[in-house]
Every structure is written in structure tokens, then in C-alpha cells.
């Protein structure tokens with residue numbers, strides 16, 4: 338970004354790929370963290386006189402326009418944060434996008450409509466993606482990749498357009514990569530990773546690649562029940578991936594000394610805030626109840642491990658934190674990380690949203706990543722197309 342700014346951007350059209358994929362309740366943004374994280378790069382460019390054209394996705398529409406996935410609420414929020422109005426094009430690269438960009442004055446900002454309204458954006462066919470990328474390229478003179486949360490996707494506005502325009506890394510992408518490189522380099526020991534979220538299968542690759550490097554892996558969230566089942570425990574109606582039980586058995590056999598599992602859990606007779614709940618030891622779960630959070634004994638044990646840590650990476654909530662009766666596990670672990678004094682990185686949409694929603698001071702963490710899947714793939718050592726296209 339500094340290279341581009343030093344070349345001078347006044348009057349030039351700069352396409353910024355941002356990750357503005359925020360959680361919505363109807364048309365209300367429930368966590369604007371990604372919008373806020375995108376502001377500095379956009380503002381620097383606008384302040385330098387660029388005509389800033391922002392491209393972003395929201396959710397996973399099916400490749401056609403769908404009002405449910407319109408970026409309209411995001412354009413409004415971005416405008417509030419920038420202190421200027423942000424024009425929203427009604428399409429991705431069509432007549433509305435072209436006239437919106439043509440109408441930009443120096444220092445003004447426009448947002449294209451959800452790039453995933455065009456099926457070519459996420460196509461596996463490179464020729465299709467390139468065709469769309471050429472249309473993006475016609476709207477701009479330079480490209481800035483700043484959507485860290487989406488750099489693991491080989492998609493037209495992330496990867497292909499960077500091959501057609503002079504391409505630069507934005508401040509957010511640079512900052513994220515720099516922090517995550519500390520984790521893949523030589524992290525201060527003990528290195529403790531906290532993993533939650535619903536499925537073991539989603540996290541298997543990262544578990545396998547992290548286990549040799551970490552000192553402890555603390556498991557919570559829905560995925561812990563498959564591990565508990567692998568230990569032969571009954572888990573009632575909790576989330577269970579039966580086809581992953583053997584894998585969990587193998588992981589426990591190979592690295593059981595590093596993997597910490599819950600000792601107690603909060604169970605409920607229904608997936609709702611009004612459900613009857615109880616806190617029980619993991620060996621005492623009721624047959625038709627579901628585990629929806631880790632319990633206080635577990636929080637205490639995990640907190641003790643986190644207190645000793647030199648480095649912490651956390652991805653995935655410990656329970657259904659959106660519902661008050663099941664938020665304490667995530668709150669307790671988040672507070673333990675924030676209070677640990679370790680170099681701490683929160684990876685991902687849900688965990689970052691949990692920190693903010695539970696009102697935990699963000700400055701307790703060394704870094705809150707805007708990337709969920711992207712930060713996990715980085716830690717797995719996978720190629721991130723949206724980053725490597727800038728390096729190559």
C-alpha cells in the first residue's frame with residue numbers, strides 16, 4: 338500500500354478487495370469488526386485523492402442477485418465509519434457499477450454490489466473467473482488486496498484480478514500476515530492452542546498440522562463431543578460426527594498428552610435460551626440432552642494452562658455463546674487468554690465476534706484476526722492464493 342501511495346494515487350481509480358462479510362440479523366449488522374478493520378486502507382487511499390472502488394462479498398448467495406445478501410447495510414456502515422457517503426452500485430460490473438465509478442470524484446468511495454451475485458466470481462473455471470476479472474480491471478487502474486478473511490479463496494476479485502492490474506497488499510493483509518508468521522515461526526513456549534466450533538472435520542487439517550508444534554491443545558465447542566465419544570463416553574444428543582470417532586481415537590492415541598478435553602459440560606434439554614440446563618461431569622451426560630457449553634471445572638483447568646502460556650492461538654467458541662446460558666465457557670476462556678500476558682491471537686469470525694459480543698476488552702489480545710478460514714489455512718502452511726498472487 339505504501340508503494341502505491343508513494344507512486345501517487347490522486348485521481349486514479351483504485352479497486353480495493355475488502356472482506357466485509359459481517360453477520361447480519363435481517364438488515365442489521367450484529368458485529369461490524371470487519372468493516373472497521375477495512376477502514377484504514379480505504380481512508381488512506383481516499384485521503385490521498387484516489388477514487389476508491391471497494392469490492393466485497395456477503396454470505397454465500399447462489400451466483401445471482403439476492404436482496405437478502407445485498408451489501409446495502411454495509412455501504413451505510415462503511416459510510417458512517419468513513420464520515421462520508423459511500424455510493425453502492427446496483428450490480429457487480431454492469432451499467433450501474435460503471436456509472437457509479439465514472440461518477441466518483443477524487444477522494445470519494447463507492448462499493449460494488451456483492452461480488453458473489455455474479456456466478457463467475459467463485460467459478461472453478463479459470464477462464465470464467467478471468468472474464469469477470471477483466472471487467473473488474475476495466476473499473477480501476479490499480480488493485481489493493483485488503484480482504485484478509487478471503488485470501489484463501491481463489492476467486493475472481495481476490496486472485497484473478499490481481500494478475501490483470503498493478504496489485505498491492507493493503508495494510509490489513511500485511512498486518513495479519515506479519516502476526517500469523519510469528520505463530521508459524523518460533524512462537525514463545527508454551528504454545529497453547531484453543532480450538533472450538535462445531536465440527537472436528539472442519540478443523541482436522543489444522544489439528545494435524547498444529548499438534549507437532551504446540552504444547553497443549555484445549556478442545557471445546559461442539560467438536561469436543563466427538564473426542565469424548567472417542568473416549569467411550571455417552572454424549573446424549575450432543576453434536577457428534579460418528580465418522581470422525583476413529584480419527585479422534587487416533588489423535589488421542591498419538592498425542593493424548595497434549596490434548597485437553599472438557600471435564601464438565603453444560604447440558605440442556607433443548608437448543609434454546611429457555612431450555613432446562615444442568616452442569617454435569619462428562620461421564621454423566623443425560624441420554625436425550627445436548628452439551629452446549631464447557632463447564633466451570635473445565636474453564637478453571639483451561640485457564641490454568643493459559644496462564645502459563647507464552648503464545649496462544651484461539652479459534653472457535655467453547656459453546657453456544659449467542660445464548661446467555663451457554664456463554665460462560667467462551668467468556669471464561671476469552672478472559673483467561675486476555676489476562677494471560679501471552680502473545681495471543683484470536684483467529685476468526687466467530688471467536689472475534691464472541692470477544693466483542695461478550696464485552697471483553699479487545700486490547701487484552703495481541704491480535705484479533707479478521708480471518709477465520711484464512712488464518713487456519715495460514716497456520717496449516719497452505720498456500721493462500723490472494724497473498725501469493727501478490728508475491729509472485
Ligand code: 3PG
Pocket residue numbers: 356358396397486487490686708709710711
Ligand atoms: C469468512 O467469513 O471466513 C470469509 O469472509 C470467507 O467467506 P467464505 O467462507 O464464504 O468464502
